[in-house]
Amino acid sequence: MKEDFLHYLWKFRKFDNLNLKTAQNELITIIKPGDYLELSGPDFFNAHIKIGDQKWAGNVEIHLKSSDWYLHNHEKDPAYENVILHVVWENDTAIFRENNTEIPVLVLKDYVSQEIIENYYALVSPKTWISCERQLNEIDEFIFKNWQERLFFERLERKSAFVYELLEETNQDWEAVLFCMLAKNFGLNTNGNSFLQIAKSIPFSIIRKESFEAGSLEALFLGTAGLLDGEKEDVYFKDLKFKYFFLLHKYQLVKTHVDPVLFFKLRPDNFPTIRLSQLAEIYHKHQNLFSKIIALKSAKEVYNLLNVSSSEYWKNHYQFDKESSKKAKPLSKSFLDLIIINTIIPIQFAYSNTIGESVTEDLIDFMVEVDSEKNAVIDKFNSFGIKSANAFESQSLLELKNEYCNNKACLKCAVGIELLKNN
Template sequence: MREDFLHYIWQYKKFDFSNLTTVSGEAITVVHTGQYLQQAGPDFFNAQIIIGNQKWAGNVEIHVKSSDWYLHQHEQDNQYNNVILHVVWEHDVPIFRNDNSVIPTVSLKSFVSKAVLQQYLALATPKSWIFCESQIRLTDTFVLKNWLERLFFERLESKAVPIKILLTATNNDWEAVLFYSLAKNFGLNTNGEIFFKALQSIPFSVIRKESFEVQNLEALFFSQLDLLSETAEDAYAKDLRGRTSYLTQKYRLKKTWVEPVQFFQHRPDNFPTIRLAQLAMLYHLQQNLFAKIIAAASMNDLYELLNSGVSAYWENHYQLDKVSPAKKKRLSKSFIDLLVMNTIVPLQFAYAESLGKEISESLVQLLQTIPPEKNIVIEKFANFGITAESAFETQSLLQLKNNYCSKGRCLQCAVGVHLLKE
C-alpha cells in the first residue's frame, strides 16, 4: 500500500463514506475533504468533518500506518497541531496531540471496496515500460489532450529555471544567456555540459567585440576547450594559436578546467569541432541575435536566422590538420528544430514571463509546426497507441515519461487518475 493511493482515495472519496466511522466507533460525515496542496505540512487543508455531533474544521493527515505519525516526528511539528482527523490504512497505535488529547483516526482499509483495490493494483503493478501501458490507449481524448498541454508548460517551467539562474549570473544580459544556452545545445547530450562550462569562462562582452572576425571566435572557443593541438602544423592551426595567445593576454582570460570533449560515436557532422565552428559562424553573421529571435514570428523566420555554416577552412576539415572532402556543413533543419525546442522556446517563455506577457498560445502553435522528435521514448508511446503529431506533443510525452511514469507518479497523473475512475 502506498500513501499516494490513500491521498487519491480521500481526495476523490473512493470509499464508503456513508458508513464511515473512527477506529473508536464514532460516526463520521465528510462535508469537505480539504484542499490537496502537496506542500509542507498536513496533506489536506481546511477540511470540514462531523464526528459524532461535533463539526470540525481543520487539516487532515494521511499515512499508511498510524505509527507513521511518530516515525515522521509530527508530534514535534506545530504545523500538525490543527489536524482534526488522521486517515490511515492500518491503525496500529493511538495518536495524541501536544495536550494529550487523542486525534480521531479512521482506518480506510475497512471502507474501500475490492473493485477499487483491483483497479489500483492493475495500474500499479510493474509492466515492461510504464505502469499503464496496457490501458493508456483507452484514455479519453479530451483528458489526454488537456494533460499533454499542462505537461508541456510544466516542462517549459522547469527549463526556465536554469535560464533565470543564468540571467542573474550575467547581470540580466539576455544576449549572454542566449549564447551560453545555445553553446550547451550545440554540444548535444555528450558535450553539452562541457561546452557550457568552458565557454562561460569567456565574458560575453568579449564575444560581442570579437564577433566581427570569425577566426577570433574560433580561436577563443577552441582554446577554451583544449582543441588547439600543438602538433597541428597547417597554417590555419598556427594562425588560431597565434590569435589565442593575443586574445588571452588582451582580455586576461583564464581557462575553466573541463573534461575532454567526446568525438567517439559521433557522426563527423556532429564532431565538437564542427559544432563550435558553426556556433562561431552564427555569432559572426548575426549581431544582436537575441532581439532577432524574440522578433521572429514563425519557424521559417527562425530557419532563416539560424541558417549558418562554417568558415572556409572547416568546409574541408573535420579536425585540425586533417583534410576531408569539401562540404558546406550548414545547420540542418532537424538541428535547428532541436535548438528551438530546447533553447529558443524556453528563452522566449522566460523573457515573456519577465515582462508579464502571455505568449503560451503562440509557443504551442510554433512547436506544432515542427515535426515530432524521433527517439526511443516517442517510439515506445507509439507502440502503446499514443502517437505524436508534432514537437509540441513529443515534448509533453517526454515530460510525462521522465517526471511521472519513471517515478511511479500514476496518481499525480491525469491519465492514471482517469483510468482509475473508469
C-alpha cells in the same frame, strides 16, 4: 500499497461515505475533503468535516500507519497542530496534540471495496514498459490532449530552472544566458557540458566586442576547448592559435581547464570543430541575438535567422591537418529543431514569466510547427497507438514517461486517474 493511493481515495472519496466512523466510534460526515497540497505540511488544507455533533474546519493528514506521524516527526512541527482528522490505512497507535487531546482517526481500509484495491494493484503492479500500456489508447482524447498540455508546461518549468540559475550567475544578463544555452545545446549530449564550460569561461562582454570578426570568436571557442593545444603544420591552425593567445593577452584571460571535447562516436557534422565554428558564425552574424530570439514566432523564422554555415576552412576539413572532400556545413533543419526545443522555447518561456506575460498559446503553436523527435521512447508510445505528430506532443510524451511512468506516479497522472475511474 503507497500513500498516494490513500490521497487518491480521499480526494475523490472512493470509499463508502455512509456511516463513516472514527476509530473512537464517532460518526463522520465529510462536507469538504480539502485542497490537496503537494508541499510541506498536512496533505489536505481547509477541510470541513463533522465529527459527532461538532463541525470542524482544518487540515487532514494521511498515512499508511498512524505511527508514521511520529516516524515523520509531525509532533514537533506546529504546522500539524491544526489537523482535525488523521486518515490511515492501519491504526496502530493513538496520536495526541500538544494540548494532550487525541486526534480523531479514520481507518480507511474498513470502507474501501476490494474491487478498487484490485484495480489499483492491476494498474501499478505490472512489470511492463509502462503500467497502462494496454489501456492507454482507451483514454478519452479530450482528457489526453489536456493532460499533454499540462505535461508540456511542466517540462518547460523544469527546463526553465536552468535558465534562472544562469541568470543568477550572469548578473541577469539575458544575452549571456542565451549564449550559455546555445553553447550547451550545440554540444548535444556528448559535448554539452564541455561547451557550457567553454561559454562560462569567456565573459560575454568579450563576445560582444569580438563579434565583428568571426575568426576571433572561432579562435576563442576552439582555444578554450583545448583544440589549439600542441603544434600542427596546418596554416589555419597556426593562425587561430596566434589569435587565441593574442586575445588571452588582450583581455588578460587565464586559460581555464574544461572537460575534453569528444569526437568518438559522433557523426562528422557533429564534430566539436564544426559546431564551435557554426556557433562563432552565429555570433558574428547577429549582434543583440537575444532580442531577435525572443521575437521569433515560428520555426520558419528560426531557420531564416540561424541560416549559417561553418567558416570556409571547415568546408573541406573536419579536423586540423586532415583534408576532406569539399562540402558546405550549414545548420540542418533537424539540428535547428533541437535548438528550438531545448534553447529557444525554454528561453522564451522563462523570459515571459519574468516580465509577467502569458505566452502559453504562442509556445504551443510554435512547437506544433516543429517535427516530432525520433527516439526509443516516442517509438514505444507509437507502438501503443499514441502517435506523436509534432514536438509539442513528443515533449509531452517524454515528460509523461520520465516523470510519471518511470516513477510509478499513476495516481498523479490524469491517465491513471481516468483508468481507475473507468474501472
